[in-house]
Amino acid sequence: MSDSRRYDAIVVGGGHNGLVNGAYLAKAGLKTLIIERRHLVGGAAITDELYPGFQFTTFSYALSLLRPEIIHELELTKHGFMPLLMPTRFAPMENGDYLLFGQDHDENLNEIARHSPKDADAYEQFDHDITMVCQAIKPLLDAVPPNPFSKDPAELARTAQLAQHMRNLPARVMHNAVRLLTGSAADFLDDYFESEILKGYLASSGIIGTKVGPRSQGSGLVLLYHTMGEHDGAFGAWAFHKGGNGGFTQVLARAAQAYGAEILLDTAVDRVITSNGRATGVALFDGTELEADVVVSALDPRRTFLHLVDPRELPSDLVQSINRFKFQGTSAKVNFALDDLPRYPALGDRGDQYRGFTNIGPTMDYLERAFDEAKYGWYSSRPYIDAAIQSTIDPDMAPPGKHVMSCFIQYAPYHLKGSDWDTERDTFADSVQATLESFFPGFGDLVLHREVVTPLDIERVVGLSEGNIFAGEFLAPQMFFFRPAPNWNQYRTPIQGYYQCGSGTHPGGCVMGAPGRLASQQILGDLTAKG
Amino acid sequence: MIRTTPFYERTKAANTTGLWTHWSGYLVATKYQMSEKFEYFAIRNAAAVYDSSPLYKYRIRGSGAQRYLAGVLARDITTCRPGRGQYTIWCDDDGYVMEDGVIFCTAENEYLLTAAKPNLAYLQSLIGYDKVEVEDVSAAYASVAVQGPRSREILAALAPSVRGLAYFEHTETKIGDAPLTVSRTGFTGDLGYELWMDRSDALRVWDVLFEIGSGHGLVPNGDVALLMARIEAGLLLVDADFESSRFAWNDAHRSTPIELGLGWMFRNLSKTDRPFIGREAIRRELAGGPTRWRMIGLVVDWRDYEQKYSRAGLIPPKDHTPVAEDMMVYDADAKRVGYATSFMYSPVLQRHIALARVRPDLAAPGNEVNLEFTIDHRYEMVAAHTAALPLYDPPRRTA
Numbered sequence: 052m053s054d055s056r057r058y059d060a061i062v063v064g065g066g067h068n069g070l071v072n073g074a075y076l077a078k079a080g081l082k083t084l085i086i087e088r089r090h091l092v093g094g095a096a097i098t099d100e101l102y103p104g105f106q107f108t109t110f111s112y113a114l115s116l117l118r119p120e121i122i123h124e125l126e127l128t129k130h131g132f133m134p135l136l137m138p139t140r141f142a143p144m145e146n147g148d149y150l151l152f153g154q155d156h157d158e159n160l161n162e163i164a165r166h167s168p169k170d171a172d173a174y175e176q177f178d179h180d181i182t183m184v185c186q187a188i189k190p191l192l193d194a195v196p197p198n199p200f201s202k203d204p205a206e207l208a209r210t211a212q213l214a215q216h217m218r219n220l221p222a223r224v225m226h227n228a229v230r231l232l233t234g235s236a237a238d239f240l241d242d243y244f245e246s247e248i249l250k251g252y253l254a255s256s257g258i259i260g261t262k263v264g265p266r267s268q269g270s271g272l273v274l275l276y277h278t279m280g281e282h283d284g285a286f287g288a289w290a291f292h293k294g295g296n297g298g299f300t301q302v303l304a305r306a307a308q309a310y311g312a313e314i315l316l317d318t319a320v321d322r323v324i325t326s327n328g329r330a331t332g333v334a335l336f337d338g339t340e341l342e343a344d345v346v347v348s349a350l351d352p353r354r355t356f357l358h359l360v361d362p363r364e365l366p367s368d369l370v371q372s373i374n375r376f377k378f379q380g381t382s383a384k385v386n387f388a389l390d391d392l393p394r395y396p397a398l399g400d401r402g403d404q405y406r407g408f409t410n411i412g413p414t415m416d417y418l419e420r421a422f423d424e425a426k427y428g429w430y431s432s433r434p435y436i437d438a439a440i441q442s443t444i445d446p447d448m449a450p451p452g453k454h455v456m457s458c459f460i461q462y463a464p465y466h467l468k469g470s471d472w473d474t475e476r477d478t479f480a481d482s483v484q485a486t487l488e489s490f491f492p493g494f495g496d497l498v499l500h501r502e503v504v505t506p507l508d509i510e511r512v513v514g515l516s517e518g519n520i521f522a523g524e525f526l527a528p529q530m531f532f533f534r535p536a537p538n539w540n541q542y543r544t545p546i547q548g549y550y551q552c553g554s555g556t557h558p559g560g561c562v563m564g565a566p567g568r569l570a571s572q573q574i575l576g577d578l579t580a581k582g
Numbered sequence: 583m584i585r586t587t588p589f590y591e592r593t594k595a596a597n598t599t600g601l602w603t604h605w606s607g608y609l610v611a612t613k614y615q616m617s618e619k620f621e622y623f624a625i626r627n628a629a630a631v632y633d634s635s636p637l638y639k640y641r642i643r644g645s646g647a648q649r650y651l652a653g654v655l656a657r658d659i660t661t662c663r664p665g666r667g668q669y670t671i672w673c674d675d676d677g678y679v680m681e682d683g684v685i686f687c688t689a690e691n692e693y694l695l696t697a698a699k700p701n702l703a704y705l706q707s708l709i710g711y712d713k714v715e716v717e718d719v720s721a722a723y724a725s726v727a728v729q730g731p732r733s734r735e736i737l738a739a740l741a742p743s744v745r746g747l748a749y750f751e752h753t754e755t756k757i758g759d760a761p762l763t764v765s766r767t768g769f770t771g772d773l774g775y776e777l778w779m780d781r782s783d784a785l786r787v788w789d790v791l792f793e794i795g796s797g798h799g800l801v802p803n804g805d806v807a808l809l810m811a812r813i814e815a816g817l818l819l820v821d822a823d824f825e826s827s828r829f830a831w832n833d834a835h836r837s838t839p840i841e842l843g844l845g846w847m848f849r850n851l852s853k854t855d856r857p858f859i860g861r862e863a864i865r866r867e868l869a870g871g872p873t874r875w876r877m878i879g880l881v882v883d884w885r886d887y888e889q890k891y892s893r894a895g896l897i898p899p900k901d902h903t904p905v906a907e908d909m910m911v912y913d914a915d916a917k918r919v920g921y922a923t924s925f926m927y928s929p930v931l932q933r934h935i936a937l938a939r940v941r942p943d944l945a946a947p948g949n950e951v952n953l954e955f956t957i958d959h960r961y962e963m964v965a966a967h968t969a970a971l972p973l974y975d976p977p978r979r980t981a
Contacts, residue, residue, distance in 0.1 A: 122932050123884050133930060135627060138617040154617035155599075186897065283929060284900030293627055403615070444620075444799075446628045446732060451797025 058084045060345040060574070061333055063320045063359065064553065066094020066513075067296075069349030070303040071567030072552040074125050076345075077312035079575050084341065085312055086333070088319040088514070091297075092304045094349075095513045095520065096562050098297025102500035104450040105388040108295040109504055110513060111520070112384075112439055112457040113137070113408070115280030115289040116563035117299075118193060124568075130305040131298075134282065134290035135444050137407035142252040143490045144413045147397050150248045151404055167246040177243045177253075184228045185279050185286045187220050192279065192558045195569050196531050200538050228275075232527065235263075236270040237415055247414040255412040255435060258461060260520045260560065262381040264422030265415045273525050276559070289408070291441055295448065296562055323348075323359045329547035345548050345574055349567070351515055351522035352376050352535035352555040356544070365545050372536035376555075377526060380518030381425060383463035384504035385483045389454040392440065393491035406443045411436035411490060421462055428468025430479050433486050435461045453499075458483060465506040465517040472507040479505065521560025522553050531557055542570035543577070550574055584609055587635035588724035588784035596802050603805045606699075608636035613804035619902055619929060621807035625770050626930055628799030629730035631791060632808055634769075634776065635784075638697040640705060641719045646712030647691040653858050654708050655685065656839060657847040660856070662687045667750045667765055670695075671839060671847070677863025678827035678836040679844075680704075681820060684767055686752055694719075694778075698820050704828070708859075724784035728791065729774030729811070731978055732798040737764065737775055739794050744775065749980040758790045769808060771815020773978040809904040813924045813937060816879060816971030818842060822906040823877070823923040823937055840867050841939060843877035843971060876945035879973045880911070880922055882934035882953060883965035894958035900927040900934070910954040911938055912963055919944055922953060928974065935973050936966075944968065 058081075062073040065087030073085040091097060095110035114134055122132060140152040150166065152159045164171040197209035217225065230239055236257025240250045254265035257274035264270065282288040292299035304314060323346050324332045332342040348355040356365060356373045392402045412418050412435045421431035437459040442449035449455045460483055467475060480503040488494045506518025515522055523529055534540055535555045542550050552570030554560035585608045587593070593611055601612035610633055613621060624630040642651060651659040656679075657670040667686040671679050683697040695705075705716045728737060738745040741755040744764050752765035760783035768774035779787055792800060812819065820826060824837040839847060848864060867873050891898035904926045911920040920940030928935045936953065944951060947970045952963035 119884070119932070128931050128933075132932070133627060135623050136617060136619045136929075138615070138620045153615075154619070158616060182897070186895075283902070283927065283932075284898060286897075406620070444623070446797070446799035453797075 056341050058082050058341065058343040060084070060347060061086060061341060061343040062347045062349055062552070063323075063333060064088075064094065064349030064514075065092035065304075065314060065316075066349055066553070067096045067300050067303060067562050067564055068552050068554060068567035069094070069347075070300060070307050071121060071125070071564040072347055072349060072571050073312045074303065074307035074310055075568060075571035076347075076574065077307055077310035078125070079571070081345070083307075083312040084343070085307065085314045086318050086320055087314065087316050089512075090317050092314060092316070093297050093300035095509070095515065096296035096300045098295035101502055102388045105453070105455050105500065106295060106297075106448045107386045107388075107455060107502055108297065108441065108457050109386065109502065110384065110509065111296045111562050112441070112459065113289045114292050114296065114299060114562055115277075115282055115287075116561040118563060118565050118568065119281065120193065121564045121568055125303070125306045127302055127306055130302045130309065131293070132302050133293040135293055137289050137291050137439070137444060139404055139407040140252075140410065141404040141407065142248055142410040142413065143395060144248050145417075148248070149395065149397055149404075150252055163246065163249060166248055167244070170244045170246045170249055173243045174249070177240075180227050181231075181275070181278055182286050183224045184231060184275060187224050187228060188275070188279065189281075190216065191531070192565055195542065195573055196540050196557045198538060198541055199532055231271040231275040233268065234271040235266050235268050236274040237266040239271050239274070240415075251412050251414040251417060252410050254415050254418055255410050255437065258418060258422070258435065259437065259459070260382055261525050262379050262425065262462070262464065264419045266419050267422070269526055272527060272530070276525060276561075280561070291439070291444055293445055293447065295441065299562065320359065323546070323549055325360065325364060325546055325549070328364070330549035345550065345578070347550045347552050347570065347574065349553045351378070351519070351553055352551070353378065353516040354514065355551045355553065355555070360544075360546060360549065369536050369539055369545065376529060376535055377524040378465070378517035378519040379524060380465040380506040380509060380515070380520065381462050382518070382520055383430075383460045383479070383506055384502070385458045385460055385480050386502040386504070387456040387458070387498050388449070388500035389440070389456055389497045390499055391452070391497055392443070392454055393456075393487070393494050393497060395491060402443065405440040407439070409436075409438040409440070411438065411486065425462030425464045428464060428466060430463045430467070430475070430482070431461070432482055434463070434483060436483065436486065438487075458487070463506055465510070465519075472505040476503050476505055479503070522555040523559075525559060530559065534559065542566075542573040587633055588781040589633045589635065589726065589788055591785060592788045593633055593802065597804075601804075605805070606636040606638065610636060611802065611804040613806050614802045618804060618806035618810070621801055621803035622810045622902070622929065624799055624801045625730045625772055625803060625807060625811050627731065628801075629728060629732040629736055629795060630801055630803035630807065631788070631795070632727040632729065632803050634725045634727050635723070637720070637725060638700055638718070639720045639723050639725075640695045640697065640701065641693070641717045642695060642705070642714060643692040644712070644714035645691055646714045647693055650709065650712040650714045651685070651693060652856055654705065656858055656860055656864065658850070658854065658856060659685065659687075659693075664689050665751055665753065667752055667767060669750075671844060673839065673860030673864070674827045675860060675863070676827070676836075677838050677860040677867060678830075678833075679824055679839055679842060680827050682818065686763075686765060688752075688763075699826065722781060723778055724781045725776060725778050726788070726791075727768045727770070727774060727776045728800075729768045729770040729772050731773055731976075732795075732800070733774050736791070736795045736798050736800060740790060747775070757787050760787050762787065769815075769817055770811035771817060771972050771974060771979055772811065772976060773981075806903065810902055810926060810928075813904055813926050813935065814928050814930065814972065814974035816937065816973060818877070818937070819906075819924070837875070838867055838873070839864060840873050841875040841877065873942055875920060875939035876942045877937065877939050877971070878945050878947075879969040879971045880936040880938045880951070880953060880966045881931075881969050881973065882936075883967070884933060886965040887934060890955070890957050890962050890964055896958065902927045902929055909936065911940055911966075912952040912954065913944070914950070914952070916952075916963070919951060930974055937971070940968060
């Protein structure tokens with residue numbers, strides 16, 4: 052085998068975490084190859100012109116949790132990083148009224164007061180309380196988590212350090228953190244608010260991507276996770292990258308290449324080659340073998356441990372944990388090319404309300420009812436919709452005067468009872484469109500093109516098991532010490548030289564990049580220790 | 583009484599914030615919507631319209647116009663042909679900068695000069711025996727800047743000749759049926775144009791611009807968004823980054839062109855004998871005479887900034903609102919080596935940046951210095967490094 056086929060590191064999967072990981076490894080001087088099965092990098096963070104002139108963000112559709120460290124350390128602004136502001140948040144109501152937030156704090160309080168004067172100052176308290184929790188938890192996002200089950204003195208010390216960090220938190224902050232991490236979004240929000248629309252709007256963050264309703268325990272954790280997103284110094288703020296998340300992953304690819312990483316497209320990895328308990332390279336489906344000292348899987352835990360390597364080479368505890376790891380994808384997308392902006396009757400001809408997310412989840416009851424159907428194996432007849440008309444803030448997304456609308460839909464459970472997604476695809480999309488029609492009369496007449504992305508499509512196209520957008524559910528038993536499995540929460544695997552860096556590792560999903568970055572720190576640390 | 587610009591009927595309808603700035607006695611929108619950052623991103627990613635009508639504008643013409651301006655302006659006007667424009671400055675006898683502006687050569691011996699402050703008496707006092715007339719035409723013109731990556735597409739759809747305009751060129755054209763001048767100039771450091779028209783045509787031009795532009799994301803932008811863009815672009819602002827030497831109380835408040843980083847205007851000084859006000863002092867300074875400062879960019883170290891705030895239990899602020907107040911710059915030994923005059927958090931650079939002047943020996947890009955902040959009610963030094971201006975310079979600006 053020629054030297055050109057030998058790499059210091061091969062990253063399997065060119066999603067955003069694979070790109071981040073590969074960029075850091077290349078920056079550190081490793082001869083790095085990133086292998087992507089599809090014709091473009093990005094994984095679930097892509098932009099595609101599915102209809103002439105209309106750019107679709109087929110899967111993920113905004114930026115928030117991206118760690119600021121990555122922007123700086125990988126010098127992303129040099130490569131075109133441009134996080135456009137999403138200045139509004141719009142929540143239509145079933146009675147035709149709405150909640151509309153903009154960028155002026157006091158104006159937002161006025162808007163809340165329109166629905167409940169009491170909730171206006173309660174909102175300030177809520178915001179302060181949850182921000183304190185975010186600040187307390189934030190350091191955990193930016194560090195390799197300790198392994199509490201390890202007998203290694205260094206790990207014992209790190210676990211003790213974590214306990215110390217927790218002990219130093221004010222009781223009130225710690226209590227709020229536990230209420231969020233273990234409880235439901237509904238219980239937490241009920242402590243502050245009476246307004247249905249405000250609670251519905253806020254509770255929506257507690258269900259995104261996860262098979263929980265706002266009244267399920269565990270939705271608090273999801274609410275907190277989404278609030279941890281930080282953009283230009285503000286927690287819970289979101290941005291839209293120029294050209295969509297595909298625009299963002301192209302920036303990452305350019306950064307990785309600038310550091311010397313190679314990217315191989317249209318190439319599928321069959322398996323990781325191992326010898327005497329260590330990884331020595333990868334085998335492609337066409338039979339080609341590529342050698343490397345380090346192999347990193349950016350795929351989800353199921354693929355990382357059960358598909359890319361032989362599970363018989365792994366400890367049975369780990370195999371069992373991965374078999375039990377919950378994916379149960381529950382979200383879908385329906386994206387539209389529109390002839391014009393939808394009209395919301397109460398706002399007349401205004402269109403500025405669409406410059407951020409439009410949240411169709413007007414009450415907690417609405418969200419909980421949408422969840423009810425999912426519990427019994429069916430998609431919501433009136434779903435929760437997180438919509439964004441991205442062409443209102445980035446003219447590159449659609450021809451002048453036309454628009455693209457990304458709609459994240461929940462609930463759409465991967466396993467349908469008594470049917471399958473290929474059968475249900477259009478009926479499902481029709482129910483989404485009917486829901487939109489009920490809020491935006493005349494919506495259907497604006498539709499030029501419709502893209503339906505079921506959980507099965509997410510699995511088939513992106514490779515995320517059961518279509519779970521986070522590469523594994525955000526449930527307490529699958530986070531931090533346990534993501535993706537006890538003892539293997541530090542990006543290593545039982546196979547020497549084989550690492551994991553996908554969203555199935557700490558801290559988790561969203562276009563965050565932290566798993567890719569932290570995994571690279573672990574890999575580079577191990578290489579240094581080895582000399 | 584405060585005045586309104588020829589666009590006021592439209593700017594008033596567009597301004598949903600109730601916030602206005604007073605500029606040269608006129609009302610201009612501080613921002614049109616609650617988010618100036620949205621307007622700023624229109625400049626950087628779409629297009630935005632800024633009502634610049636309050637600028638002072640002087641028409642200078644007559645057979646001696648070029649000769650006259652060659653002596654008044656520090657930058658050599660004789661290289662500026664009809665159809666071209668120049669960023670220029672005028673200085674005092676000691677070589678201190680009085681003001682800056684853009685001058686257009688509209689025809690042989692016919693010029694239009696823009697200025698931030700009134701200069702009529704000063705300019706007229708220098709006419710001497712030259713056959714030249716200096717006229718204040720500020721109120722006759724309405725002007726808007728159309729800036730951003732989509733600006734060319736929008737304007738070329740209205741006036742095709744705009745497409746071929748090179749950086750700092752201008753052309754006479756029509757938009758709708760209104761005759762006007764379009765120049766490829768601006769104060770944002772982005773691709774952009776300025777439109778100069780008779781005040782009576784202002785509203786018609788505004789309407790046509792938005793008719794074509796809205797589909798391209800065109801929005802009106804207020805003062806704050808403009809000031810954000812100009813800091814990233816390293817464009818100096820009088821009363822923020824320098825003071826007019828005419829009205830400064832002492833020399834510490836005066837700046838020479840070399841100190842302001844404008845030495846490039848005098849590259850050919852030794853090859854010509856053009857007399858102009860301040861020439862001798864500038865020549866001396868260029869030849870190695872004492873020079874106090876050099877204007878540079880500062881980029882704050884993000885890690886140190888985060889740590890200093892986080893240690894105090896505070897969320898590190900990332901406020902894009904420009905701050906036009908002195909902030910001290912120190913070296914590693916806590917010795918003051920300069921001061922920043924404009925500071926902001928730059929959304930496209932994702933860094934806190936400043937326009938600052940430092941001792942010339944520290945001016946080379948990449949030098950490590952400290953910038954002083956007030957954190958937790960205490961002065962704190964945060965690491966920063968010097969960088970060449972402009973800090974943000976997309977190729978489309980001049981391409």
